Amino acid sequence: MTTLDRDGVAVHYEVHGSGSRLPVLLSHGYGSSSAMWAGNLAALARDRLVVTWDIRGHGFSASPEDPALYSHAASVADMAAVLDACHIDRAAVGGLSLGGYLSLAFWLAHPERVGALLLFDTGPGYRSDAARRRWNRWAEAQADALEAGTGGLSDSPEVRLGRHDRMGLARAGRGILTQDTSHVIEALTRIDVPTLVLVGSDDHAFVDPAHYMATRIPGATAVVLDGAGHAANLDRPAAFDRAVTAFLDGLG
Numbered sequence: 001m002t003t004l005d006r007d008g009v010a011v012h013y014e015v016h017g018s019g020s021r022l023p024v025l026l027s028h029g030y031g032s033s034s035a036m037w038a039g040n041l042a043a044l045a046r047d048r049l050v051v052t053w054d055i056r057g058h059g060f061s062a063s064p065e066d067p068a069l070y071s072h073a074a075s076v077a078d079m080a081a082v083l084d085a086c087h088i089d090r091a092a093v094g095g096l097s098l099g100g101y102l103s104l105a106f107w108l109a110h111p112e113r114v115g116a117l118l119l120f121d122t123g124p125g126y127r128s129d130a131a132r133r134r135w136n137r138w139a140e141a142q143a144d145a146l147e148a149g150t151g152g153l154s155d156s157p158e159v160r161l162g163r164h165d166r167m168g169l170a171r172a173g174r175g176i177l178t179q180d181t182s183h184v185i186e187a188l189t190r191i192d193v194p195t196l197v198l199v200g201s202d203d204h205a206f207v208d209p210a211h212y213m214a215t216r217i218p219g220a221t222a223v224v225l226d227g228a229g230h231a232a233n234l235d236r237p238a239a240f241d242r243a244v245t246a247f248l249d250g251l252g
Contacts, residue, residue, distance in 0.1 A: 001060060004085050006078055009069060012060035013053035013082045017045025022115045022251055023091045024050045025083060027099030029121075029158055029231075030177050031169060033059030036096070036158040040233050043241035048248070051091070053082050055098070056172060063168025070175025075102050076109050083113065092248060094118020094196070096158065096233065097206075098177060101125060104184045107191065116251055117195040117217075118244065121230050123209030124185040124216075136178045143173035158231040188216040195220040196247040200228030200235060221247055 003010040014034060024044060028036050034052035037044075044050050054061035056070055056078065064070075079102065083091060093103045093114050100122025107114045126132040145151040146166045153159050153169070195217045199210035201224050214222035223243045228235035 002085075003060070004078075004081055006074075006081055009056060009064050010062040011053065011056070011078050011082065013051060013085070015086055016041045016050045016052070017048055019047040019049065021048040022248070023048055023086075023088050024118070024248070025079060025088075025091045025093050026050065026052050026118075027055065027079070027095030027102050028052075028058065029095070029097030029099055029156075030173065031058070031153045031164070032096075032158040035059065036231070036234065039237050040241055040244075043245055044248075046245070049086070049088070051082060051086055051088070053078070055102075055176065057165065057168030057170075057176075058172065063165040063171070065167075065171075067171050067175055070171045072102065072105050072176060075176055076106050079106050080110055080113070089113065090115045092116040092118055092251070094120065095122070096120040097122050097230065101184065102176075104187070107193070108184065108187055111192075114193055116193050116248070117191065118247075119195065119197045119210070119213060121199050121203050121206050121210070121232050123206055124188055124213055125179050125182060127182045127185050132179050132182070139173050139177040142177070143170040146170040146173065154230075156230045157234040188213060189218065191217045191220075194247075194251060196223065196244065197221065198223040198225065198232060198240070198243055200224075200230060200232040201226045202228060202235075203230045203232065206230065 100119040197214040
């Protein structure tokens with residue numbers, strides 16, 4: 001198990017595969033962990049490095065008690081630090097759900113370190129203040145339920161693979177899952193790296209956001225996996241692996 005000390009906060013990451021092709025950094029969804037990628041690594045890391053990691057409050061990363069230590073900025077900084085620890089200057093950066101949103105935020109903060117984007121069953125946030133408030137109320141409700149021990153996690157397959165600390169997840173829900181600006185969605189038309197937007201046909205909450213991103217990001221490649229839900233990589237692993245490896249192989 002490899003951990004990185006981020007000013008007293010342990011961040012867990014793992015390195016898989018080898019090769020000279022563009023490395024990949026994968027981020028998981030809310031309530032899950034890097035374990036969600038285990039079944040895809042044989043294909044994705046066949047001829048390249050693939051780095052997976054656990055967001056604060058998730059998996060084997062620490063769950064600090066200070067709510068101020070959970071934020072988009074801290075998560076993006078953790079991603080950069082993981083790449084530094086792996087001696088990777090530039091990578092294909094991607095993830096599922098929250099992990100996809102953080103990948104977009106990472107591109108905004110460190111465009112020089114992103115060779116491609118991989119956006120799975122995710123969305124770009126909200127331009128409307130009212131829509132963002134509705135999302136934040138939902139995220140806060142998940143955090144409240146986790147703290148009360150009455151639920152708060154979805155039944156999506158990737159969540160069942162997570163290693164959970166309820167209080168850490170609650171703090172991550174309030175600090176990382178919530179959104180306070182529209183800067184990510186407003187930047188879509190400026191993305192200048194190859195981008196794969198992949199979504200499960202049955203992931204009803206994210207089919208429209210995925211279509212929106214695919215039409216707004218210049219030159220984006222759009223893939224819809226028939227019969228897959230929110231965890232497309234788990235629902236249709238072989239089809240997911242084929243789509244992602246074909247995209248990555250096309251980068252040269």
